Amino acid sequence: MxxxxxxxxxxxxxxxxAPMRDRFHVPDDMIYLDGNSLGLMPKSVAARLGSVIGAEWSEGLIRSWSDAGWFDLPMRVGDRIAPLVGAGAGEVAVGDSTSVNLFKCLAAALNANVGRSVILAEGSNFPTDSYIAQGLARLVPGVELKFFAAEEDPLAAIDSEVAVLLLSHVDYRSARVRDMAAITAGAHARGALVLWDLSHTTGAVACDLKAANVDFAVGCTYKYLNGGPGAPAFAWAHPRHLADLSQPLSGWMGHAAPFEFVRDYVPAERARRFVCGTPQILSLSALDAALSVWEDxxxxxxxxxxxxxxxxxxxxxxxxxxxxxxxxxxxxxxxxxxxxxxxxxxxxxxxxxxxxxxxxxxxxxxxxxxxxxxxxxxxxxxxxxxxxxxxxxxxxxxxxxxxxxxxxxxxxx
Ligand SMILES: Cc1ncc(COP(=O)(O)O)c(C=O)c1O
Missing domain, CATH: 3.90.1150.10 (Aspartate Aminotransferase, domain 1)
Incomplete structure (x- = not known):
């Protein structure tokens, strides 16, 4: 030896x-060092999907939206993620992809920081963060996107025009962790809000959004949370932003009363307003079961x-x-x-x-x-x-x- x-x-x-390993399906003789891209499958998922497909979908059909609690699933699953990132109950909504949630949160931050119109983003971030910011800047007249380089101090690049700073907490390439609390405080002192991408953080690295006084956060759930391929992502906003939060993908499932079928959009309470269209029940259920591993x-x-x-x-x-x-x-x-x-x-x-x-x-x-x-x-x-x-x-x-x-x-x- x-x-x-x-x-x-x-x-x-x-x-x-060590006993947690038994709760996952580990392929024979495989050494899996890619849980930062797609986590192993928790054994609890198969049984849960069996009952969703069986009792809930095949038999319950449309009634399952109420009887099986499908309607509330985006928020219930969000409540399971909340303790892993230092968020509270009702503050995390789960659905859509990280990319789509980046769009919602970036737009919400621009709406919240009136009088400023620049998105300041990390040029070396995971490409979807940059691409989504580029798409938003092209869409909204007056909004401008500026990049800072990996070796630059993002705070030094914040001027009086910057509305929102977009960063990853853990860099997808190098794994470097940024000081969330210090950067957020520095950005606030310069009048900017901060949106953190937690894709490489959640489920593996300590994160306390509330303690760091963060404004917005998004993250995926198919890496360390083991939600499965294409598992829905999450979006979070600090409660101080939630009451007035305005995000542009104002679909009916984020409406305060979707089954009133009224013409005009009225946002739902708290983070439910991040929900856009009909939630992806099969993948949300798989994620819900995967997250049971994290209890206690x-x-x-x-x-x-x-x-x-x-x-x-x-x-x-x-x-x-x-x-x-x-x-x-x-x-x-x-x-x-x-x-x-x-x-x-x-x-x-x-x-x-x-x-x-x-x-x-x-x-x-x-x-x-x-x-x-x-x-x-x-x-x-x-x-x-x-x-x-x-x-x-x-x-x-x-x-x-x-x-x-x-x-x-x-x-x-
Ligand atoms: C930092 C970061 N953001 C976003 C994504 C992916 O976004 P989406 O879930 O929309 O594919 C990844 C994927 O690895 C990532 O590393």
Missing amino acids: TGLDEHAARLDAEDML LPLEVLWSKSRRMTSFFVDAVEELAAGRGLMLASPRDPAERGSHVSFDLEEGGFELMQALAARKVIGDFRAPCTVRFGFAPLYLRFAEVLAAARHIAEILETRSWDDDRFRVRGAVT
Whole structure:
């Protein structure tokens, strides 16, 4: 046994969350380091979808909107997410995609910050954040979009025109964590509101929206929340904004009285007004069941397991694959790092990930040269983290990645 094996065994023995793994379907012999893209399937989902398709849909049909509580599902599921991000009951609405919720919240922030018309966004953010801001700026006369660069201080770029600052809490590429409270306070001092994208935060990294006095937040639920492919996203607004919150996708399901069928839109109470059209009941039900895993979970233990896992992975890779060209592209300090780890590799990054996948070690590749590994603290073991580091080292040492079969690119990398 090497020192790394002993270390992994000790960390696994101390892991209070180890029993949680049984609540997930783990494919045979797979080391799944992509829970930051699409989480494993919780076993509770299959049974729940069975009863939704059976009793609720097949038998209950239209009555299930009331009898099975479908109508309230966007808010009930939101209430399950709320404690994970430091939000309160009735403040989180679930539905649509992160992209659509970005649109709603950006527009709501512009509406709330009267007299200012600039969206200030991070140029290196996940592309959909930039694309949605571009679409909104094209749509609304007078609204302008400005970008700041990754190495720039966003606060320094806030002038008297900036209405809203759009940022990711955890960077999708590097996993760098931004100081939510300090940036939000700095933006407020300069008269701007802040919208945080929590896609790489929720379910793996501590977040307290209320304590940080944030204005708006969105996030996806198919990563660390394990809601399934295309699971609906969430939108949150601080209660101080909710009473007057005006978002432009004012569909009937966010109306105060949708079944009155009146002509004019009157927003529903609280975050329900983020809901637009008919909620996606099948995927909301899957997410609802997936979130049952989080009941009574000691969150501090979870956040700290995430930091220990990423640190252990960095140490193991740097020891086992030293001199093989991997350059750490994530912060070294675990306090500044989310729950994934990225390395840049000048040559063969894409092929490395394919060679790993052939050994059933799953991570992902972000062009042009980043290999990325996600560590979902709910279900991963330290022994798997070490095994993955060994596979990486071996593939690089033998150059077995340098093979035409690993160069074939699918639509998704
Ligand atoms: C930061 C961030 N925002 C948004 C998204 C995706 O948005 P959507 O759920 O609309 O596909 C991702 C996807 O990985 C992301 O990393």
